[in-house]
Amino acid sequence: MCIQRNDYILVLMSKHMKVSILGIDGYIGWALALRLIGKGHQVVGVDSLYTRMRVKEVGSQSVTPIESMENRIKILREKTGENIEFFQGDVNDPEFMYSVVEKTKPDAFVHLAEQRSAPYSMIGLKQARETLMQNMGGTINLVYAMKDIVPDAHLLKLGTMGEYGTPNIDIPEGFFTIEYNGRKDTLPFPKFAGSWYHWSKVHDTNNLMFANRVWKLRITDVMQGVVYGTRIPEITDTGLFTRFDIDEVWGTALNRFCTQAVLGLPVTPYGKGDQRRGFLSLEDAVSCLMIGLEKPPEEGEYRVYNQFDQHYSVNELAGIVKERGEKVLGRDVHIERVENPRVEMDQHYYNPENKKLRNMGYVPVGDLRKDIDSILMDVDRFRERAEQVKNAIAPRTFWKKSVGLH
Amino acid sequence: MCIQRNDYILVLMSKHMKVSILGIDGYIGWALALRLIGKGHQVVGVDSLYTRMRVKEVGSQSVTPIESMENRIKILREKTGENIEFFQGDVNDPEFMYSVVEKTKPDAFVHLAEQRSAPYSMIGLKQARETLMQNMGGTINLVYAMKDIVPDAHLLKLGTMGEYGTPNIDIPEGFFTIEYNGRKDTLPFPKFAGSWYHWSKVHDTNNLMFANRVWKLRITDVMQGVVYGTRIPEITDTGLFTRFDIDEVWGTALNRFCTQAVLGLPVTPYGKGDQRRGFLSLEDAVSCLMIGLEKPPEEGEYRVYNQFDQHYSVNELAGIVKERGEKVLGRDVHIERVENPRVEMDQHYYNPENKKLRNMGYVPVGDLRKDIDSILMDVDRFRERAEQVKNAIAPRTFWKKSVGLH
Numbered sequence: 001m002c003i004q005r006n007d008y009i010l011v012l013m014s015k016h017m018k019v020s021i022l023g024i025d026g027y028i029g030w031a032l033a034l035r036l037i038g039k040g041h042q043v044v045g046v047d048s049l050y051t052r053m054r055v056k057e058v059g060s061q062s063v064t065p066i067e068s069m070e071n072r073i074k075i076l077r078e079k080t081g082e083n084i085e086f087f088q089g090d091v092n093d094p095e096f097m098y099s100v101v102e103k104t105k106p107d108a109f110v111h112l113a114e115q116r117s118a119p120y121s122m123i124g125l126k127q128a129r130e131t132l133m134q135n136m137g138g139t140i141n142l143v144y145a146m147k148d149i150v151p152d153a154h155l156l157k158l159g160t161m162g163e164y165g166t167p168n169i170d171i172p173e174g175f176f177t178i179e180y181n182g183r184k185d186t187l188p189f190p191k192f193a194g195s196w197y198h199w200s201k202v203h204d205t206n207n208l209m210f211a212n213r214v215w216k217l218r219i220t221d222v223m224q225g226v227v228y229g230t231r232i233p234e235i236t237d238t239g240l241f242t243r244f245d246i247d248e249v250w251g252t253a254l255n256r257f258c259t260q261a262v263l264g265l266p267v268t269p270y271g272k273g274d275q276r277r278g279f280l281s282l283e284d285a286v287s288c289l290m291i292g293l294e295k296p297p298e299e300g301e302y303r304v305y306n307q308f309d310q311h312y313s314v315n316e317l318a319g320i321v322k323e324r325g326e327k328v329l330g331r332d333v334h335i336e337r338v339e340n341p342r343v344e345m346d347q348h349y350y351n352p353e354n355k356k357l358r359n360m361g362y363v364p365v366g367d368l369r370k371d372i373d374s375i376l377m378d379v380d381r382f383r384e385r386a387e388q389v390k391n392a393i394a395p396r397t398f399w400k401k402s403v404g405l406h
Numbered sequence: 407m408c409i410q411r412n413d414y415i416l417v418l419m420s421k422h423m424k425v426s427i428l429g430i431d432g433y434i435g436w437a438l439a440l441r442l443i444g445k446g447h448q449v450v451g452v453d454s455l456y457t458r459m460r461v462k463e464v465g466s467q468s469v470t471p472i473e474s475m476e477n478r479i480k481i482l483r484e485k486t487g488e489n490i491e492f493f494q495g496d497v498n499d500p501e502f503m504y505s506v507v508e509k510t511k512p513d514a515f516v517h518l519a520e521q522r523s524a525p526y527s528m529i530g531l532k533q534a535r536e537t538l539m540q541n542m543g544g545t546i547n548l549v550y551a552m553k554d555i556v557p558d559a560h561l562l563k564l565g566t567m568g569e570y571g572t573p574n575i576d577i578p579e580g581f582f583t584i585e586y587n588g589r590k591d592t593l594p595f596p597k598f599a600g601s602w603y604h605w606s607k608v609h610d611t612n613n614l615m616f617a618n619r620v621w622k623l624r625i626t627d628v629m630q631g632v633v634y635g636t637r638i639p640e641i642t643d644t645g646l647f648t649r650f651d652i653d654e655v656w657g658t659a660l661n662r663f664c665t666q667a668v669l670g671l672p673v674t675p676y677g678k679g680d681q682r683r684g685f686l687s688l689e690d691a692v693s694c695l696m697i698g699l700e701k702p703p704e705e706g707e708y709r710v711y712n713q714f715d716q717h718y719s720v721n722e723l724a725g726i727v728k729e730r731g732e733k734v735l736g737r738d739v740h741i742e743r744v745e746n747p748r749v750e751m752d753q754h755y756y757n758p759e760n761k762k763l764r765n766m767g768y769v770p771v772g773d774l775r776k777d778i779d780s781i782l783m784d785v786d787r788f789r790e791r792a793e794q795v796k797n798a799i800a801p802r803t804f805w806k807k808s809v810g811l812h
Contacts, residue, residue, distance in 0.1 A: 094531055098811045125500055125550040132546065132613075133539050140538065144531040148810035168591035169584070178575070178584050183755070185574035190593040192615070199616055203609045207538075209598070210605055214749045214805050343620045349589070399620050404554035405504045 018042040019293060020104055022091055022138070023112030024084070025069050026051055028158070028227060028285055030242040032110060034234035035286045036293075037082045044104045045069070045086045046113060051243070051250070054120065060247035060392040063259065063382050064230055067239050075239040091138035101145040108154040108293050109146070113138055114204075118162070118195035119249045119341075119395075124403030128196040135200035136207065143211035154296040155208075156220045156289065161278045161308060161352060163202045163223060165192035166345050171352035174221065174304025194344050195399070205304075212302035219301075220292045225278030225308025227285045228254045229371045230378040242282075244378070247392035248341075254279070254317050256393055258372060259386050261325030261333045262379045270395070271340030273315035276350040278308030281366030291360050305356040309364040324372045329380065341395040425699060426450040426510055428497055428544070429518030430490070431475050432457055434564070434633060434691055436648040438516060440640035441692045442699075443488045450510045451475070451492045452519060457649070457656070460526065466653035466798040469665065469788050470636055473645050481645040497544035507551040514560040514699050515552070519544055520610075524568070524601035525655045525747075525801075530809030534602040541606035542613065549617035560702040561614075562626045562695065567684045567714060567758060569608045569629060571598035572751050577758035580627065580710025600750050601805070611710075618708035625707075626698045631684030631714025633691045634660045635777045636784040648688075650784070653798035654747075660685070660723050662799050664778060665792050667731030667739045668785045676801070677746030679721035682756040684714030687772030697766050711762040715770040730778045735786065747801040 019036055023029040024045030036043050047069065055061060067075065073084045085104065089096040091113045114135040115121065121131035139157070146153055164171045167190075177186045188209065191202040205221055212219050230244050245251040246259040257267045280288070288307045297303045312320075318335050325333040340346060379386055425442055429435040430451030442449050453475065461467060473481065479490045491510065495502040497519045520541040521527065527537035545563065552559055570577045573596075583592045594615065597608040611627055618625050636650050651657040652665040663673045686694070694713045703709045718726075724741050731739040746752060785792055 094535070094811055125547065128546055128550075129500070129543060132542055136538055136542075136609075137535060140534055141531065144534075144808075144810045167593055169586045169589040169593075172586075176586060178586060180575045180578075180582060180584060183575040187573055187575075187596040188598065190596045191612070192594065193612075194616075196613075196616075199609075199612055202612060203542075203605075206597070206599075206605055206608060207602075210600075210602075214808070402550075402620070404550045405500055 016040050016042065017107040017293065018044065019108045019110060020044040020046065020106035021110045021112065022046045023114065024086070025049055026112055027243050029112045030072065031232050031282055031286050032289055033084060034240065035232065035290060037076065037080055037084070038234050039290070043084045044106055045084050046091060046100055047088060048090045049088065050115070055245060055250050058247055058249045058392055060245065060250060060389045061385060062243035063246050063379055063386045064241040064244040065238065065382065065385065066241055066243050071239065075237060079237065091141060092134050094141045097141040097145050101149045105150050106153060108156060108296065109142065110289060110293070111139065111142060111155060111157045114200070115197065117249050118197040119397040121195050121197035121200070122399050122402050123397055125405060128402070131196050132200050132203070136203050139204045139207060143208065143217060146217055147215045151215065151217065154218045154220065156222065156292050157204065157208060159201045159205050159221050159223045160198060161223050161225045161306060162198040163191045163193055163205060164189065164352065165194060166348040166350055167192065168349050173306045173353055173356050194342065209302055216300035218297045218299060220297055221302070221304045222292065223304060223306045224285065225280050226252050226254070227280055227282055228252065228375065229282035230375055232283050232286055246386060247389060248395045249397060253314055257318055257321040258375045259379050260393065261321050261329060262376060262383055263386055263390055264331065265390065265393070266334045266336035267318050267321055268336055268338045269314045269318045270338060270342060272346035273318065273337060274313050274347040275344060276311050276313045276348065278306070278311045278352055280307065280309040280364070281371050284309050284364050284366045288357050288362055291357060291362055295360055306352050306354045307357060308354055309366050311350060311352070320368060321372060324369055325376060328373050328376045338395065341398040343399040422446050422448065423513040423699065424448040424450065425514045425516060426452065426512035427516045427518065428452045428548070429520065430492070431455055432518055433649050435518045436478065437638050437688055437692050438695055439490060440646060441638065441696060443482065443486055443490070444640050445696070449490045450512055451490050452497060452506055453494060454496045455494065456521070461651060461656050464653055464655045464798055466651065466656060466795045467791060468649035469652050469785055469792045470647040470650040471644065471788065471791065472647055472649050477645065481643060485643065497547060498540050500547045503547040503551050507555045511556050512559060514562060514702065515548065516695060516699070517545065517548060517561060517563045520606070521603065523655050524603040525803040527601050527603035527606070528805050528808050529803055531811060534808070537602050538606050538609070542609050545610045545613060549614065549623060552623055553621040557621065557623065560624045560626065562628065562698050563610065563614060565607045565611050565627050565629050566604060567629050567631045567712060568604040569597045569599055569611060570595065570758065571600060572754040572756055573598065574755050579712045579759055579762050580629070600748065615708055622706035624703045624705060626703055627708070627710045628698065629710060629712045630691065631686050632658050632660070633686055633688055634658065634781065635688035636781055638689050638692055652792060653795060654801045655803060659720055663724055663727040664781045665785050666799060667727050667735060668782060668789055669792055669796055670737065671796065671799070672740045672742035673724050673727055674742055674744045674800070675720045675724045676744060676748065678752035679724065679743060680719050680753040681750060682717050682719045682754065684712070684717045684758055686713065686715040686770070687777050690715050690770050690772045694763050694768055697763060697768055701766055712758050712760045713763060714760055715772050717756060717758070726774060727778060730775055731782060734779050734782045744801065747804040749805040
């Protein structure tokens with residue numbers, strides 16, 4: 001109730017916007033599009049359908065059935081009367097980026113059009129190069145196109161909490177004030193990422209800070225935690241599902257755990273399982289992005305916030321999936337630790353700050369146990385699709401064995 | 407005398423090495439090759455002749471006449487009896503990188519094969535993309551080739567003091583220990599670079615830290631100041647000159663000032679002229695790189711040092727060029743401030759640390775006034791070549807006006 005009242009106030013406060021979602025075909029992009037349309041905003045979408053292609057390549061698929069972009073837009077139009085203008089193409093192509101920005105001139109961009117898998121980036125040199133260059137290239141094209149065509153627009157860019165790594169001190173929201181040798185300054189918090197993918201996001205963050213410094217662009221850089229869940233209220237029809245990946249390359253730990261529980265496979269935390277990360281539900285992720293859009297930065301402002309609800313260790317998640325799985329599915333769920341394919345600390349301090357979004361009005365509604373129940377039920381509903389790709393769940397991508405030239 | 411004794415001890419201490427210089431055709435690459443050959447090391451060289459091509463494109467040339475790589479190697483062979491195996495190609499091509507590393511299997515790499523001009527990177531989107539991708543691509547190819555072929559080799563990578571920007575606190579050498587909210591950690595010092603070029607070096611630094619973390623590669627990351635000078639003792643013949651650029655894109659402030667003094671043009675500091683940077687002579691740069699090579703990091707060690715002798719403000723440099731120019735050239739030299747084409751603080755605190763190399767045996771021999779005298783005399787000797795490109799000295803590349811798509 002509280003959130004609905006809050007949202008209502010935000011809608012009253014903000015004028016309707018034209019928002020361009022780069023990466024509209026993705027997990028968060030599509031959910032955000034549904035929310036924006038529902039709130040009366042105009043949505044433009046850009047995507048190269050990259051994730052669909054790459055997920056297929058590893059022999060996997062979204063467990064939730066997803067329609068083509070064409071059908072998604074058609075179904076949405078039938079349900080709401082609203083249209084989404086969609087441009088299929090590669091944001092790393094400067095000509096394409098400029099032509100789309102020129103044609104659409106939005107008030108805001110939500111930039112989600114990046115290669116988003118840490119394991120994919122660690123398969124080998126080819127994938128490392130693709131991740132670093134693709135992600136950096138799209139972002140740099142976008143800041144140039146903004147500066148040249150819509151210099152007053154707002155760029156809301158998706159980064160990741162993974163940019164910070166796991167330092168032995170508290171993690172602030174982007175910047176911190178420190179004293180060193182008796183002098184003080186406020187500086188970007190030092191990043192230490194754990195895969196080429198995560199580093200590509202650090203490089204983007206750095207490039208965005210600089211674009212803001214030189215051209216005074218309005219930028220929100222979101223350090224987002226791991227998002228879980230299959231549902232937001234706007235998904236009222238099977239044809240409106242957003243994707244849900246469960247394989248070792250494209251799925252997150254929680255997605256894999258839920259799918260393993262449904263399929264009667266052991267739930268497999270990597271390594272000691274004390275790796276701790278920030279998490280939030282899909283509903284919370286979408287509502288945070290809405291807050292960012294509806295309360296844009298000042299002219300020339302670059303702001304960073306940490307976007308997550310709670311943090312959990314991998315072991316805690318596995319334990320909750322076991323507990324809920326046994327309850328919801330009515331069968332035993334076993335936990336079986338496997339060798340950690342990543343290079344990461346699996347026991348560490350973790351205390352990231354996340355006050356800024358709450359101060360802007362974010363009230364988390366995610367309830368991990370209820371959301372896991374709902375994921376388990378959705379995966380169970382589409383268990384045939386999950387069965388088809390169950391061989392893609394176990395880790396095959398090992399950081400130390402990242403492949404070289406061939 | 408002191409330095410010679412020191413060098414002698416280093417040679418005694420260290421075994422002869424096979425060193426691969428990526429970027430051997432450049433300003434520092436060629437000088438370092440001469441030094442390594444002189445000390446009895448084996449040298450392999452890689453270069454795409456990129457800088458030659460790009461300097462020509464802006465209507466400029468090295469004021470010192472430089473021979474083709476083929477002739478350089480021939481002249482060196484005639485003088486010393488030593489050969490350099492040279493591979494012409496692009497380090498950003500994975501196939502080329504792997505084939506060269508496979509064929510040569512060196513003990514150490516000195517990686518200088520990057521686009522090295524801040525103004526070039528700020529001309530427009532095309533050049534920004536080229537700089538970011540070319541520099542990052544070569545470095546990532548190299549760490550993969552090392553891990554796969556010569557995992558025990560030492561990578562000495564050229565970064566820049568410009569990665570740090572101008573924070574209001576002391577600048578440590580790579581890492582610092584800080585307290586935040588009552589807890590302590592040692593973290594990478596936060597970077598804030600001032601051009602896409604400088605950011606490309608930050609991205610490289612980040613990627614190298616990660617490559618070291620995952621594959622335990624031995625890496626020295628050198629944060630080098632601005633290098634000045636036309637000479638090291640090994641340049642005993644006009645045919646052995648290294649390049650010396652004086653245009654607004656490829657030359658540094660000091661090079662431009664000296665050339666302006668020689669050509670009777672006003673010396674033109676950018677903006678207020680209180681920008682302060684670290685500097686070192688070409689002789690000091692080469693001897694620091696030799697120390698890095700002859701005292702490699704431990705197995706699995708990633709180390710950073712700040713490589714400069716003294717710091718000066720742009721105004722101090724202009725003043726010294728005026729003083730030395732009037733003395734050496736026997737004519738008036740005028741200083742004329744021009745609009746700063748860059749976006750940078752032109753008044754700021756600056757106190758970078760540089761103890762590590764001194765602790766490793768570096769004793770600076772650079773003497774700015776004497777070195778400026780020698781630069782002035784060399785530019786005067788080749789004043790006809792300088793005259794030919796004098797129109798390329800005044801700033802044409804403005805950070806805020808970086809060109810978009812076309």
